[in-house]
Amino acid sequence: MSTIKWNGRNLLKTIAENEAAATRLYRAIASEARIGEKFFEILAQDEERHAKIYTALLDKYTEEMDIDIEQSDAEYVDLLIDSNVLFDDELIEKAKKIFAKPQIFDLAERAERDAVLFVSELQRLYPDLAKEEMEIVLNEEKSHLKKVLERKKESQSLLKLGL
Numbered sequence: 001m002s003t004i005k006w007n008g009r010n011l012l013k014t015i016a017e018n019e020a021a022a023t024r025l026y027r028a029i030a031s032e033a034r035i036g037e038k039f040f041e042i043l044a045q046d047e048e049r050h051a052k053i054y055t056a057l058l059d060k061y062t063e064e065m066d067i068d069i070e071q072s073d074a075e076y077v078d079l080l081i082d083s084n085v086l087f088d089d090e091l092i093e094k095a096k097k098i099f100a101k102p103q104i105f106d107l108a109e110r111a112e113r114d115a116v117l118f119v120s121e122l123q124r125l126y127p128d129l130a131k132e133e134m135e136i137v138l139n140e141e142k143s144h145l146k147k148v149l150e151r152k153k154e155s156q157s158l159l160k161l162g163l
Contacts, residue, residue: 006074008065008125009058014081015118016054021087022111023047028092029104039151043108043144050115050137057130067125077121087111102159105152112145 026044030037087095087107098104119138122129 002071003068004071004074005066006069006077008067008077008122009062010081011077011118011122011125012054012058012061012065014084015115015122016051016058017086018084018111018114018118019047019051019054021092022115023051024089025087025092025095025107025111028096029108032096039147040108043148046140046144050140053130053133053137061129065126069125073125077125080118080121084114100159101155102152105148105155108148109145109152112141112148115141116145 023044026040026047030040030044091107095104095107098107116138119134119141123134123138
């Protein structure tokens with residue numbers, strides 16, 4: 001197995017962009033009272049705070065992100081970054097028009113699963129990078145995912161009951 005020099009700046013940048021996009025998505029959903037504006041506004045506030053943490057890390061670690069990793073690892077993470085689907089303005093506008101709660105929760109689930117995956121990879125590759133903050137953020141993302149999945153399951157149950 002061969003190791004290569006790899007720079008995690010794109011990973012950190014992708015995470016920051018995802019958090020900012022999730023903030024916009026959740027705020028758009030929160031503006032629609034039919035879904036549960038308080039729940040999504042709380043998520044938006046957390047994501048906004050996370051985005052600020054990642055942006056500050058990007059500013060702080062501009063040159064210090066080079067690491068030696070297995071080539072297959074670098075290819076894997078680069079593929080995750082390249083295939084990342086950002087919640088852009090068009091998708092956010094579409095989300096505002098979705099009236100089925102399970103679909104809204106599908107979007108939120110995707111955002112939270114991606115967050116858990118990306119933060120886990122960041123921690124694995126950079127175990128000493130803002131260790132305490134990353135642990136807190138990861139736990140919050142896992143908590144978000146759990147809450148979203150619970151609400152998704154609940155909304156699907158209500159849908160089956162015709163409520």
